[in-house]
Each structure stands twice: as C-alpha cells, then as structure tokens.
Amino acid sequence: MSRLVLSALAVTLVCAEAAHAAGQKPPNIVILYADDIGYGDLGCYGHPTIRTPQIDRMARDGMRFTQFYSASPVCSPSRAALLTGRLPIRTGINRVLNPRSLGGIQADEITIGDALKRKGYATLCIGKWHLGHLAPYRPTRHGFDHYYGLLYSNDMQPLSLYRDDEEVENPVHQATLTERYTEEALRFIKAHDRADSSPFFLYLAYTMPHVPLAASPRFAGRSRRGLYGDVVETIDWSVGQILALLRDRQLAGNTFVFFSSDNGPWLSRGLHGGSAGLLRQGKGSTWEGGVREPGIAWWPGKIAPAGVAIDLAATMDLFPTCLKLAGAEVPADRAIDGKDLLPLLLGRGKGQREVIFYYIDRDLTAIRRGPWKAHFITQIEFGDRVRDLHDPPLLFNLEQDPSEKYNLTAEHPEIVADLIKEAERHRSSVKPGKPQT
Ligand code: MG
Secondary structure: OOHHHHHHHHHHHHHHHHHHHHHOOOOEEEEEEEOOOOOOOOHHHOOOOOOOHHHHHHHHHOEEEEEEEOOOOOHHHHHHHHHHOOOHHHHOOOOOOOOOOOOOOOOOOOOHHHHHHHOOOEEEEEEOOOOOOOHHHOHHHOOOOEEEEEOOOOOOOOOOEEEOOEEEEOOOOHHHHHHHHHHHHHHHHHOOOOOOOOOEEEEEEOOOOOOOOOOOOOOOOOOOOOHHHHHHHHHHHHHHHHHHHHHHOOOHHHEEEEEEEOOOOOHHHHHHOOOOOOOOOOOOOOOHHHHEEEEEEEOOOOOOOOEEEOOOEEHHHHHHHHHHHHOOOOOOOOOOOOOOOHHHHOOOOOOOOOEEEEEEOOEEEEEEEOOEEEEEEEEOOOOOOOEEEEEEEEEEEOOOOOOOOOOOOOOOHHHHHHHHHHHHHHHHHOOOOOOOO
C-alpha cells in the first residue's frame, strides 16, 4: 500500500472515530429516591428480615456506598440539594414545605432536569416533589417535560395525585402508588428505547415508606418485618422491574442508575418507622442516622460489579456527575457543593469529597472532615424543638466509632480547633438564599 493510501486511510479512520464520538448518545440517567428509608433498612445494608433481593442485586452488579449523605435530615431540603447540587442554605429550602407554603424552588435555580433537558434529554419526574406545590414551583417549570405524583408528603392534606398540572385523583389510593409509579416509569423507558430516541432522565421519588404506610394486596402481609417491610419490599420490586426492563431492551450498558433515600428513619413512628442500623438517631437529627443513607450506583460495563466505596459522597454529588455524563457544563455562576463522582465510579480515582456540612434549618449543626465529626448542636427527632448546644463541640471518629458513642473532645483539642475554624470559614462564605416557607 502506498504512503498516500495509508495516510488517506488514517484520515478516514480518525474522522470515523470523531463522528462516532460526536454522534454517540450520552447515557440515560435514572435516579430512584425513597422517602425515609434508613441506613439499616435494606438487605445489602444488613437488615435481618426485610428482603430486598432486587436492590441487593443492583449493589452486587454495581457500587454500594457506606458513607453516603443526604444534605438534610428532612424531605424538602434534601430534594432541593439532590436536584441542584447545592446546600439547602443556598437555595433557601431549609425546611419541610407544607400545603400552606407559599414558597418553593426559585426560578433561577438549575435542576438536573433543566440542565439535561437543554442537552436534548426527555425528562420525567414521578412521585414526591415537595419543592413547592404552587404553579411556579412545580416539576414542569423546573426541567421536567412531564410529572406524575404527589406534590408533597402523603401525610399532608388535601392530598391529590397530579398528572402534569392536572389533579387526577383525590383521595389518593396510596396502597397502589408504588406500583402505579412503576408502570409510568416502564412506559417512559419503553417510549425511549430505540437507538434514535432522545436520551432520557427519569427522577422517580417514591412516596413511601413515609407514613401513612400502605401496601397493595399483592405485597401486604408478605414481610416478616410487618407492614413497613411490605412497603420497602414493594419498592424493591419496583427497582427490579426497572432494571430488568433496562436489561431486556439492551439499555443497561448506556444507563446510569442511582438509588438512595432523602433522610433517615422516622423513629417516633415506632414500627411504622425504619431503622438506621448501627447509626445513632434518625430523621430530623444530624446524628448520623438522620442523614447517612443507602447509596447504590449501577451501570453495567462501566461501573465494576460488587464495589463497596467507603469514600465520602453525597446526593449533591449527583448534580455535577449527571451533568458531566450528559456533556453539560456545570454552572460557573453559582456555588455548587456537589463533587464529581465519575473518577470513583469508573475506577479511575478516589472520591473527591472531604467535608460534610450538616444543617438543621439554617443552622450548621455539625461538620465532618475525613473521619472526624464535630457537633455544635444536637437535636433528637423531627418536630422536637429541644436542642443541646455544645461548646466545646462533641468530637467523634466516625471510622472507628460509627455509632457516635465515644466523645473524644478532651483527647483531641487540636482537631476540635481545626473543625471550629473550618465551620467558621464555611459560615462566613455561604450566601444564604431567601428562606422558603
Ligand atoms: Mg423524607
């Protein structure tokens, strides 16, 4: 072969490769978000009687995080942080919104839905929204082509099921909600399963196992854990249905799926609340049980199977991660608190998160750097206004003492001093958003 032919061939190959890269569809993205599932509520996180074979398989096929955090121990701020990659203090969604709330997510916030929609993604939000129920704050104004679900918690009244902006059911038949959400999700995936379909972003935020619990006849009475177990096992079935469809339609290799929960178990609900496993306390508290959550990433062929990550990570990290996957620019005109998870997920590096800031409402209650966590304020439970202030702060080594039993303040005054400084730096650098109530 002549040199000319060879170089022509090389040019052709390079062009073909570039064209392929340019024309290649970015991955589909699915975020599955449970409400009030605790760190100890899944089989793969050690629950002895709740059976979650589908989520356990997801973890075996992907990567399971053991130090994965929500940004808040309650619903609305957790969801705002997940979708914007920003601490709740910045977006002003510091508290649980309710049916009388006049506020919600602001028009200038950029959600994962907004960013992906601009890159040509089809976007669907199913389930609990809880970022404002009035028209300007609804999912279809914040990056989602369509919506099907409840605009706030299932224990709030009046409760209606919405399709886009239309109220389609009142009262809501809660026992079958998870199954109906799942049918919607499967229909959406099937509508975008062709090679020439737009990539899709599905945000499925389950209404359960937030109280009041309800299970359909198909799942009721199945779990040895009782009704709470039935409800979690329904969600497990739902996750299984979605992953099975992705596999059946040959979409698994081009779909990134993440499963987590918004906050820890609602302990004061007794048997209707979940378990934080070995972690202390639950929902409403910034002891670990309130904010550390199951976190499972799945993307066959890209994320190596059976990974267990002990690196720090947080729901806010999904924002830059999803944007990078979609080829979208991470906004540079605002503070983004999320860190890119891709180096860790794809086995190319370590986790990039070093610090966790813990907030209740607008108060920075604790800070974690590496293994060390200092508590400035502790509060038990949601709705309980009794707080303990700590000066000096309580200090725990979470790698050696995940249950936060042994206060080491007296032994490590230099670490306490460093964490106080870091907290002060953070407080003085954060620009709070207008509180939404
Ligand atoms: Mg919740």
